Amino acid sequence: MSAVPKLVSTRMPEKMSTSRSELDDLLDSQFLAHVSLVVDGEPVIIPTLFARDGDRILIHGSTGSGWLRALAAGAPACVAVTEVGGIVVARSAFESSIVYRSAVLFGVFTTAEDQVPALAVLTDHVLPGRTAEVRPSTGKELAATMALQMPIDQWSLRTSDAWPDDPPEDIAGDTWAGVVRFGPPPVTIHPDPNLRPGIPVPPSVTELSTTDH
Amino acid sequence: MSAVPKLVSTRMPEKMSTSRSELDDLLDSQFLAHVSLVVDGEPVIIPTLFARDGDRILIHGSTGSGWLRALAAGAPACVAVTEVGGIVVARSAFESSIVYRSAVLFGVFTTAEDQVPALAVLTDHVLPGRTAEVRPSTGKELAATMALQMPIDQWSLRTSDAWPDDPPEDIAGDTWAGVVRFGPPPVTIHPDPNLRPGIPVPPSVTELSTTDH
Numbered sequence: 001m002s003a004v005p006k007l008v009s010t011r012m013p014e015k016m017s018t019s020r021s022e023l024d025d026l027l028d029s030q031f032l033a034h035v036s037l038v039v040d041g042e043p044v045i046i047p048t049l050f051a052r053d054g055d056r057i058l059i060h061g062s063t064g065s066g067w068l069r070a071l072a073a074g075a076p077a078c079v080a081v082t083e084v085g086g087i088v089v090a091r092s093a094f095e096s097s098i099v100y101r102s103a104v105l106f107g108v109f110t111t112a113e114d115q116v117p118a119l120a121v122l123t124d125h126v127l128p129g130r131t132a133e134v135r136p137s138t139g140k141e142l143a144a145t146m147a148l149q150m151p152i153d154q155w156s157l158r159t160s161d162a163w164p165d166d167p168p169e170d171i172a173g174d175t176w177a178g179v180v181r182f183g184p185p186p187v188t189i190h191p192d193p194n195l196r197p198g199i200p201v202p203p204s205v206t207e208l209s210t211t212d213h
Numbered sequence: 214m215s216a217v218p219k220l221v222s223t224r225m226p227e228k229m230s231t232s233r234s235e236l237d238d239l240l241d242s243q244f245l246a247h248v249s250l251v252v253d254g255e256p257v258i259i260p261t262l263f264a265r266d267g268d269r270i271l272i273h274g275s276t277g278s279g280w281l282r283a284l285a286a287g288a289p290a291c292v293a294v295t296e297v298g299g300i301v302v303a304r305s306a307f308e309s310s311i312v313y314r315s316a317v318l319f320g321v322f323t324t325a326e327d328q329v330p331a332l333a334v335l336t337d338h339v340l341p342g343r344t345a346e347v348r349p350s351t352g353k354e355l356a357a358t359m360a361l362q363m364p365i366d367q368w369s370l371r372t373s374d375a376w377p378d379d380p381p382e383d384i385a386g387d388t389w390a391g392v393v394r395f396g397p398p399p400v401t402i403h404p405d406p407n408l409r410p411g412i413p414v415p416p417s418v419t420e421l422s423t424t425d426h
Contacts, residue, residue, distance in 0.1 A: 031297075031311075032295065032297050032311075034247040034258055034260075034295070036247075036249040036257070036258045036291070038251050038254065038256050041251065041289070042289040042291070042319070043256050043289060043290065043291040044249070044291055044317075045249045045258065045291045045293035045317055046317075047293055047313070047315050049311060076254070076255040077256065078249070078255070078256040078258045079258075080247055080259075080260055082245065082247070082260040084244075087339060087340065087421075089343075089418055091347060091348075092348055092350065092354070093332060093333075093336045093344060093350060094350055096336065096339075096343075098244075098245075100260070102260050104259075106255070120306075123306045126300060127300065127302065127309075130302075130306065130309075131306060133388065133389075134304060134305050134306055134388055135304075135383070135386070135388070137305065137307055138307075141305070163405055163406060164405050164407075166405075166407075170348070171407050171409070173348070174409075175346065175347055175348070175412070176346075176404070176408065176414055176415050177404075177405040177407070177408060178403050178404040178408065178418070179405075180401070180402055180403070180418060181401045181403065182398040182400060183400070183401065184398065185396050185399075186395070186398075187394070187395060188394045189391060189393055190391050190392045190393070190394065191389070191390075191391040192379075192390040192392075193376060194376075194379075194384050194390075195389065195390060195391065196387075199387060199389045200389065201389055201391075204302075205389070205393060208300075
């Protein structure tokens with residue numbers, strides 16, 4: 001693959017990794033993926049919920065969705081999962097960069113034949129344990145939903161996280177440099193106005209407050 | 214465009230907007246874009262820093278970058294900018310969804326002839342005012358850097374942010390529902406170990422602590 005992902009700048013301290021466990025760490029820490037396919041010769045990106053399940057990537061959506069149907073029909077796909085962790089503030093604009101982890105996967109999606117467990121993996125990836133807290137999906141709901149899978153086979157993983165790499169003449173100057181890091185966002189919980197009294201916030205939701213998202 | 218972005222689920226309370234100011238609000242609040250192009254008939258996604266500058270999207274990178282050169286040569290591009298704001302926790306998995314804003318733009322990039330100001334817009338989008346705090350880029354740095362622009366012309370904007378829309382029989386049950394919201398991530402500042410003593414943290418960095426990122 002000649003066109004490889006590269007964030008921001010020229011001199012970025014970017015590292016490639018071939019570690020599957022590092023890939024899984026990133027995939028398991030995020031639930032937003034950007035999926036690209038080619039439609040009439042032009043690229044289209046769809047942001048969507050995803051989950052890793054063993055050696056496959058799962059996505060889902062409406063059976064009426066054109067892009068999901070195109071993927072299910074075998075359109076080559078690219079899936080990107082990106083985490084921005086901060087900003088490397090160097091002494092020059094040129095040396096400044098972004099702290100990130102970036103996974104890009106390539107392949108073809110097929111229908112996940114195990115639809116009910118596949119959807120449970122997606123739900124529980126966003127809200128751990130939620131599937132056990134809600135009623136089972138109805139036949140009508142399942143008939144309206146498509147779950148697709150792509151094998152984790154062709155992928156690249158890039159990470160960038162280092163101190164500024166300024167040349168000595170810049171370090172000798174008066175310009176500040178460092179790294180700014182973003183922590184996990186704070187979570188606030190807002191009960192549905194239609195919630196009947198006395199129903200407690202479930203573990204799948206309370207756990208989010210203590211989880212890195 | 215038949216394949217339109219659609220996040221997560223079938224019944225999501227997704228709204229399309231044709232408001233340019235709502236588009237700009239989203240673009241100006243984010244600095245990570247996912248850019249897709251077609252390489253040898255297959256889609257490739259590159260996560261990259263971007264900035265809006267009036268009616269154009271700016272990106273940059275190394276003159277040695279294959280994907281940037283392909284874009285500069287006129288490859289059709291798709292640019293996605295996505296913000297995840299929380300989780301709609303409905304009483305069923307089916308009705309649950311993600312709170313988000315999603316912009317998808319289509320077009321062709323060209324070289325930004327005003328390279329120096331274009332790079333300043335990118336730098337200042339990430340760190341407001343940073344350009345004035347650092348030395349100018351050298352000729353060598355500018356020669357190694359490419360700045361590209363795409364007109365904001367063909368785009369779609371989708372947002373989803375609503376209370377769960379559960380049917381009456383689910384509302385009558387014992388399952389909790391609500392919305393979980395993610396706030397702006399906390400920022401921590403880490404001075405470069407090589408920083409000479411007595412250099413204060415500059416406004417471009419201190420301002421991040423009070424800004425929504």
